[in-house]
Amino acid sequence: xxxxxxxxxxxxxxxxxxxxxxxxxxxxxxxxxxxxxxxxxxxxxxxxxxxxxxxxxxxxxxxxxxxxxxxxxxxxxxxxxxxxxxxxxxxxxxxxxxxxxxxxxxxxxxxxxxxxxxxxxxxxxxxxxxxxxxxxxxxxxxxxxxxxxxxxxxxxxxxxxxxxxxxxxxxxxxxxxxxxxxxxxxxxxxxxxxxxxxxxxxxxxxxxxxxxxxxxxxxxxxxxxxxxxxxxxxxxxxxxxxxxxxxxxxxxxxxxxxxxxxxxxxxxxxxxxxxxxxxxxxxxxxxxxxxxx
Amino acid sequence: xxxxxxxxxxxxxxxxxxxxxxxxxxxxxxxxxxxxxxxxxxxxxxxxxxxxxxxxxxxxxxxxxxxxxxxxxxxxxxxxxxxxxxxxxxxxxxxxxxxxxxxxxxxxxxxxxxxxxxxxxxxxxxxxxxxxxxxxxxxxxxxxxxxxxx
Numbered sequence: 001x002x003x004x005x006x007x008x009x010x011x012x013x014x015x016x017x018x019x020x021x022x023x024x025x026x027x028x029x030x031x032x033x034x035x036x037x038x039x040x041x042x043x044x045x046x047x048x049x050x051x052x053x054x055x056x057x058x059x060x061x062x063x064x065x066x067x068x069x070x071x072x073x074x075x076x077x078x079x080x081x082x083x084x085x086x087x088x089x090x091x092x093x094x095x096x097x098x099x100x101x102x103x104x105x106x107x108x109x110x111x112x113x114x115x116x117x118x119x120x121x122x123x124x125x126x127x128x129x130x131x132x133x134x135x136x137x138x139x140x141x142x143x144x145x146x147x148x149x150x151x152x153x154x155x156x157x158x159x160x161x162x163x164x165x166x167x168x169x170x171x172x173x174x175x176x177x178x179x180x181x182x183x184x185x186x187x188x189x190x191x192x193x194x195x196x197x198x199x200x201x202x203x204x205x206x207x208x209x210x211x212x213x214x215x216x217x218x219x220x221x222x223x224x225x226x227x228x229x230x231x232x233x234x235x236x237x238x239x240x241x242x243x244x245x246x247x248x249x250x251x252x253x254x255x256x257x258x259x260x261x262x263x264x265x266x267x268x269x270x271x272x273x274x275x276x277x278x279x280x281x282x283x284x285x286x287x288x289x290x291x292x293x
Numbered sequence: 294x295x296x297x298x299x300x301x302x303x304x305x306x307x308x309x310x311x312x313x314x315x316x317x318x319x320x321x322x323x324x325x326x327x328x329x330x331x332x333x334x335x336x337x338x339x340x341x342x343x344x345x346x347x348x349x350x351x352x353x354x355x356x357x358x359x360x361x362x363x364x365x366x367x368x369x370x371x372x373x374x375x376x377x378x379x380x381x382x383x384x385x386x387x388x389x390x391x392x393x394x395x396x397x398x399x400x401x402x403x404x405x406x407x408x409x410x411x412x413x414x415x416x417x418x419x420x421x422x423x424x425x426x427x428x429x430x431x432x433x434x435x436x437x438x439x440x441x442x443x
Contacts, residue, residue, distance in 0.1 A: 218343050218415035219426035262429075266413070269348035285345060289429035292342070292373060292414025293326055293385050293405060 005074045008239075009277050014074045020107035025148030029114035030099045031141035033122050037094040039133040044089055053128040054087050057098075061085035061121030065102055065113040075112050080104050083113070085121050098122055099144070109151075111143050210280050212236070212244055217287035220263065224254055233280035241265050242274040244284060258286055294369070295353045297344060299376040302386055311368050311388050318367050320394035322401040324387045330380035333428070336421045342375045342384070345413035349373075356407045360389075363403065364396040371404065373414065403440050410437040 007013045035043075043053050050056070062083045069077040082103040087096050100117035102110040122138045129136060146154040211230040221227045231251075236243040248255035257263070265272050266285045278284065294310075304325055312318055330337050357369050368390040378384060387404050391397040416427040 217345055290413055291416045291427045291429055292412050293409040
């Protein structure tokens, strides 16, 4: 098992999902916020100073799901076909269960969206109620189920729950819907977000990801007569600085200059060596020894 | 504070800014590098300073961070100019404040040595005889080596 968000250098990168097949994907996440019984009573009767707590938290959760790619660095921007956030008030232990469902037809899972929706809905509940209760605690934010995609169906087993007690009150998610079952029931139809681009997945980390952008600086630029050149990543015999130099030399023999020992190299603006690995989209600069100051 | 700029700077102003509102600083050392009218060849009429935007700022920031880890400092201002410069023009300013003079002297010396060997700046000199890129000096490398911790 490896971490898909790390490349061979152990650096963060975004997973290319262009070649994945589109499937219907759904993820359900849950979480819980504990509060004093009086706070829960006030929340239930709509007596909070900031107004309708649950409606606000629901909208906050839905908005957050749509903005997950802005919050989590390596998440793709997704056109979700459905987001819903539901609440169950538990009078027994003075808590609110929050459940979020996200769905789309696409190439990447939506569990981060569901988890983000739950997190932000919980934070909004806290914000809306903090004037009367500062001891509230948010806990047990977790993925409950996930369907679609290569990894298949995931269903949280009761054993996987790290917070004792959280499992007993989880809504039945096997049907794919959070069913409000206990206590003060708030059974509101899921909200479908505006436009639904079936299966479209946009990758937001701009520019051309299939090339290495090579820059030649200062004296080297003048000697080579080249300042910027893009090299197709696939033309590299090996994905390193040395491989890039060979690929450049094959394009034009003038690049043999780069083999001079005094020529320095920076990959993504960090000083590098011949064996430094490269990935598509990297910026590689070659330059002579520095003479500032 | 680190700046890469084309405009000139005023050492007095920069020192005042470094010390403004502070009474815990006991020493401030300011180094200013200037354009000479002779270098590898006589009659230098001017020079062009090129850099690698983005990497330059990061490299300078790393040097200052390292200085702050080695010595107890109470502020650093570092300005490096780029573009066209003429003899007598200030190129670089390193101002270091500390409670005691030794730290300020040493940190300033260290920052300049590392700047000269690690920050991506390149000088091209213009003389009556023509233009050429200034070559690196082995003495700069040796100076930087003094700070290597064994």
